Amino acid sequence: MPLNPDTSPNLTLVLVITALVTVGVYLLLERSLSRVLIGVILLGNAANLLFLVAGGAAGRPPLVGSAEPSEMSDPLPQAMALTxxxxxxxxxxxLLAMAYRSWQLHRHDEVQDDVEDRRIARLAARDERATTDADTEDTRSTLDEEAAETRDETDDAPSERTTPVEVP
Structure with a gap:
C-alpha cells in the first residue's frame, strides 16, 4: 500500500528531531548547569517539532461549521506544543536561577557530588552495607511468634465498653 504524501512525515524533520534529542540527552548528563540548560532547551524544541510532525498536514482551522471535519487540522498537537x-x-x-546562584556561591556552575554520595561510594567499594534493614535481617523468630506479639484491635473492642448499649 503506497503512502499518502500528505500523511508521511518529512524525513528532514525526523532527522532534525533525532539529532536534537540525541544532543539534548547527552547534554543533560553533564555536570555543568549551563550544558544541562542547553540540553533542556534542545529537548523542548525536539518535542515541539515532534508534535508538529505528528499533527500531519496543515488543514483548515478546527472551528465547527467552518469546514468539513476531514479538512480540519487536528488541534491536539497544537495544544501539546503550547504545553x-x-x-x-x-x-x-x-535552571537559569540555579546556575546563577551556583555562580554567585562557587564561581562555577558545576554540580558537585554530595557528601552522602561519596560515603556510600566508599562503602560500596569496600563491599559494606550503608544501613541495616530490620525487615531483612534474620531475627530468629517464627511467623507464629510474630503473630502472637501483634496486637489485635478486635480483641479489645468488647472490653472497652463500660455500659451496655440500650436499644429504645
Whole structure:
C-alpha cells in the first residue's frame, strides 16, 4: 500500500528531531548547569517539532461549521506544543536561577557530588552495607511468634465498653 504524501512525515524533520534529542540527552548528563540548560532547551524544541510532525498536514482551522471535519487540522498537537513551550520555559527559568546562584556561591556552575554520595561510594567499594534493614535481617523468630506479639484491635473492642448499649 503506497503512502499518502500528505500523511508521511518529512524525513528532514525526523532527522532534525533525532539529532536534537540525541544532543539534548547527552547534554543533560553533564555536570555543568549551563550544558544541562542547553540540553533542556534542545529537548523542548525536539518535542515541539515532534508534535508538529505528528499533527500531519496543515488543514483548515478546527472551528465547527467552518469546514468539513476531514479538512480540519487536528488541534491536539497544537495544544501539546503550547504545553511543551510552557514547560520548557519554566525549566529554563529554574535552571537559569540555579546556575546563577551556583555562580554567585562557587564561581562555577558545576554540580558537585554530595557528601552522602561519596560515603556510600566508599562503602560500596569496600563491599559494606550503608544501613541495616530490620525487615531483612534474620531475627530468629517464627511467623507464629510474630503473630502472637501483634496486637489485635478486635480483641479489645468488647472490653472497652463500660455500659451496655440500650436499644429504645
Amino acid at each position: 511543551a513551550i510552557v514547560i520548557t520555559l519554566a525549566m529554563t527559568a529554574f
